[in-house]
Amino acid sequence: MFLINCPYCKESRDQNEFSPAGEAFIARPQNPEALTDEEWADYVFYRTNHKGDHWEQWVHTSGCRKYFLVKRSTISHEVKEVATFGEVKGESAS
Amino acid sequence: MQKKYSWYSLLKAGLSNQDWDKAIPLSKPKPKYDVIIIGGGGHGLATAYYLAKECGITNVAVVEKGYIGGGNTGRNTTIIRSNYLRDEASSLYEHSMSLWEGLSEDLNFNVMFSQRGVYNLGHTLQDMRDIERRVNANVLNGVDAVVVDHKEIKEQIPIINTSKNVRYPIMGASFQARGGVARHDGVAWGFARAAANLGVDIIQNCEVIDIEVEEGRVKGVKTTQGDIMADRVGCVSAGHSSVIAKMAGLRLPVESHPLQAFVSEALKPILHTVVMSNAVHGYVSQSDKGDLVIGAGIDGYNSYAQRGSAKIVEHCAAAILELFPIFSRVRMNRQWGGIVDVCPDACPVISPTKVEGLYFNCGWGTGGFKATPGSGNVFAHTIAQDKQHDLAVPFHIDRFTTGALIDEHGAAGVAH
Numbered sequence: 320m321f322l323i324n325c326p327y328c329k330e331s332r333d334q335n336e337f338s339p340a341g342e343a344f345i346a347r348p349q350n351p352e353a354l355t356d357e358e359w360a361d362y363v364f365y366r367t368n369h370k371g372d373h374w375e376q377w378v379h380t381s382g383c384r385k386y387f388l389v390k391r392s393t394i395s396h397e398v399k400e401v402a403t404f405g406e407v408k409g410e411s412a413s
Numbered sequence: 414m415q416k417k418y419s420w421y422s423l424l425k426a427g428l429s430n431q432d433w434d435k436a437i438p439l440s441k442p443k444p445k446y447d448v449i450i451i452g453g454g455g456h457g458l459a460t461a462y463y464l465a466k467e468c469g470i471t472n473v474a475v476v477e478k479g480y481i482g483g484g485n486t487g488r489n490t491t492i493i494r495s496n497y498l499r500d501e502a503s504s505l506y507e508h509s510m511s512l513w514e515g516l517s518e519d520l521n522f523n524v525m526f527s528q529r530g531v532y533n534l535g536h537t538l539q540d541m542r543d544i545e546r547r548v549n550a551n552v553l554n555g556v557d558a559v560v561v562d563h564k565e566i567k568e569q570i571p572i573i574n575t576s577k578n579v580r581y582p583i584m585g586a587s588f589q590a591r592g593g594v595a596r597h598d599g600v601a602w603g604f605a606r607a608a609a610n611l612g613v614d615i616i617q618n619c620e621v622i623d624i625e626v627e628e629g630r631v632k633g634v635k636t637t638q639g640d641i642m643a644d645r646v647g648c649v650s651a652g653h654s655s656v657i658a659k660m661a662g663l664r665l666p667v668e669s670h671p672l673q674a675f676v677s678e679a680l681k682p683i684l685h686t687v688v689m690s691n692a693v694h695g696y697v698s699q700s701d702k703g704d705l706v707i708g709a710g711i712d713g714y715n716s717y718a719q720r721g722s723a724k725i726v727e728h729c730a731a732a733i734l735e736l737f738p739i740f741s742r743v744r745m746n747r748q749w750g751g752i753v754d755v756c757p758d759a760c761p762v763i764s765p766t767k768v769e770g771l772y773f774n775c776g777w778g779t780g781g782f783k784a785t786p787g788s789g790n791v792f793a794h795t796i797a798q799d800k801q802h803d804l805a806v807p808f809h810i811d812r813f814t815t816g817a818l819i820d821e822h823g824a825a826g827v828a829h
Contacts, residue, residue, distance in 0.1 A: 320722050335724050339714035342668075360814040364666040364757050368655035370717045393669070393717050 321391075326401045327383045340376040342366050343388050344409035372399055374407070416610055417521050437481065437605045440614035445642040446474045448796060449634055450649060451621050451657055453477025455486040455597070456774060456781065457649035458604035458615070459789020460796070462520075465611035467790070468797035473613045474643075476636055478620035481605050482598035485651050488719075488751035489782040490674050490696060490708035492687055494531045494592035496558050498547045501807035501819045502760055503554045508804055509787025510556075510591060516786055522603030524595050525701065531592030532566065534690040534736075536581040544587045551589075561588050572683060572739050579735055581693050594687060594698055594706075600785055624660040624771070631661070631770040645770045647796050652717065652752025654775035661768050666813045667754040667776045670711040671721035673729075675748035679703030683739075693732035705743060707733055711753065711779060720750045753779050758818040763792055763805040772796050773810065 322331045348354055348362055367373075373393045378386045388407060390400035400407075426432040448464060450457045453475045465471045493513055495506035517523050535541045544560060551558035562585045563575045575583050605615050616638065624646065625632040633642035648657045652669045680703050689696035696708045709729035712721040726748060734741055756762060756776035761784070763774050774792040777784065791802035801809060812818055 334722060339712075342715075356814045360666075361664070364813040365664045366655075366666065366668050368665070368668045368715060368754075370653070370656050370669075373715060375715065391714075393715050396716065396718055 321396045321398060323377060323389060323398055324401050325379045325382060325385075326387050326403050327385045328379065332379075332382060336379060336381040337377045338380045340378050340386060343374040343376050346409070370394060436602055437609050437615055440474075440609075440616050442474060442476070442616050442619065442636065442638050442641045443614065444640075445633075446614075447472040447643065448645045448647060449473075449641060449643040450475045450647045451634065452484075452648065452650035453479075453481050453601075453605070453615060453617065454484045454649065454651060455601050455604065455785040456651075456777070456788045456792070457647075458601055458608055459786050460647055460649060460774065460792045461613045461615075461789075462604045462608040462611070463790045463793035464797060465608055465613050468793055470797055471612035473608075474616055474641060475605075475608070475613060476616050476619045476621055476634070476641070478618070478637075480617050481615065482601040485751040485753070485781070486601045486785075487598040488674065488749060489597055490698070490706050491594040491597045491700075491782060492531065492592070492689070492696065492698065492708075493526070493595055493783040494589050494687075495556050495783070496531070496533070496547065496551050496587060496589045496592070497821060498550050499819050499821055500550075500554060502821050503551060503556055505787055505791070505804050505808070506784060507554065507556050508790070509784045512786035512790060513595065514591075516600075516603070520603040520607040522599065522606055524600045524603050526593065526595040527701075528591050528593040529686050529698075530588060530590045531687040531689065532561075532570075532586040532588050534566075534586045534688065534692070535584050536690070536692040537584065540692055541584050544585065548587050557589055557591050559588050559590075561586050570684070570686065570688065572737055573688070574736055574738055581735065583736070592687065594700070596701075597782060604785075604789070621657065621660070624657070626661055626768050626771075629767070629769055631768055645772070645796055645799075647772045647774065647792060649774045649792070651775065651777065651781065652754050654754050654773065658773070661766070661771055663766055663768065665754075665762070665773070665775065666810070667756050667762070668715050669717055669752050669754050670714070671716045671718065671750040672711045672753045672779050673709045673721045673725055673748065673750045675707050675709075675726065675745050676700070677705040677707070677740075677743045678746050680705065680743065684737075688736065690732065690736065693735060695729040695732035695736070697733055697737070704746060705740065711755065717752055718750075719752060753777070753781075755779070757813070759821040760819040761788070761808055762810045763788070763795060763808040764801070764810040765795070765799070766810065
């Protein structure tokens with residue numbers, strides 16, 4: 320159980336209002352036809368599953384229904400940072 | 414340590430209440446082994462046991478960061494069944510079931526395997542169609558299964574609510590009579606003791622902090638108790654598989670989630686079988702001690718914390734109470750979470766990797782306990798022969814590249 324500060328509603332709300340939507344910064348390949356099977360498998364199925372601070376996508380299901388980014392510890396569940404798409408880049412993921 | 418329990422040894426030690434030997438010797442790591450198994454849970458210990466017993470490899474170490482029986486092996490709801498839909502999955506789980514049936518004798522340790530039957534409830538017409546399809550598939554694969562209607566369920570389980578005036582009325586169920594439960598931590602101790610008797614070192618409080626890889630070949634592991642060399646390393650670390658894989662520079666198609674369960678205070682016998690429902694999402698059985706053992710679902714977010722959200726517990730409790738209104742006044746004793754590594758197709762990975770000599774057995778998701786002996790058995794053969802056991806072939810990690818997934822999500826009564 321934890322609170323998430325929705326960057327659109329600008330309010331800390333119970334996690335129950337939100338739904339997780341997977342690891343962040345996984346961009347759909349620009350040219351899928353050019354990918355090898357391994358690269359495609361990596362995009363579709365393989366995940367970092369990081370232990371520690373992890374950037375992920377959440378959606379405010381029972382609120383504004385917008386998707387955004389959350390940096391959350393997968394060890395303590397503590398939310399470290401929230402951001403809208405574009406505010407942070409993939410490289411800053413840790 | 415005495416090699417074998419017998420009625421005489423139990424009587425002698427029981428009457429004097431001394432001479433109780435250590436069940437498992439405490440080992441320190443040697444510098445080198447033929448095989449290292451990372452993870453001293455049920456699957457890891459079973460792997461070591463079958464390596465020693467069936468593959469003739471006894472120079473084996475099992476390294477465990479905590480203590481034996483302290484991880485997911487001691488956290489699950491102990492349900493055992495083999496009524497999976499797909500041929501590949503049902504063959505693997507049925508292999509495991511056949512090993513369960515002789516396990517206490519084989520290990521010389523009472524794992525309290527109790528074949529009290531498992532009901533998988535259906536609440537809609539579509540549920541019932543899926544159940545009939547699965548039961549037919551089971552029968553064709555030689556797995557015992559029958560479809561039962563709500564009247565028969567009520568006859569067998571008088572306390573269940575088969576009223577039509579509920580949100581999800583019970584229409585029927587699949588029933589596997591050979592399914593049941595076992596004493597989960599006893600399974601870990603039994604495998605550990607039997608493996609140790611065959612010469613395997615069980616090393617507790619020994620966390621792996623790195624894997625040594627040289628020119629694409631595994632050389633050994635670095636641990637909190639020093640470096641240990643080995644020609645082959647088998648990783649069976651459940652929720653932490655991605656963490657171990659990263660040490661060898663690998664990625665896995667799994668994500669870790671918390672899975673919760675809770676037990677009630679001890680009651681007089683009230684439920685003689687196992688009842689599961691995917692649609693309303695809860696499963697329940699009564700342990701020999703008398704407590705109701707209730708399992709919930711996973712949280713959707715990634716986590717390595719052994720706890721989940723209250724809403725999952727609430728959802729599960731609501732489902733159980735609709736099925737069994739009589740439980741409404743039962744007080745709960747404990748609640749906990751375990752970390753499960755979930756594969757996209759709800760089937761495990763039992764596979765070699767790109768690193769020579771490094772093997773993974775992971776991705777069992779929410780239902781690994783039932784597979785403990787079978788998983789260890791096929792993984793032991795896979796490591797010993799450097800070639801996948803026949804039953805493990807479909808579970809190669811390459812299936813995510815080739816697309817040959819084994820789609821058990823929602824098909825096998827897999828609760829997710």
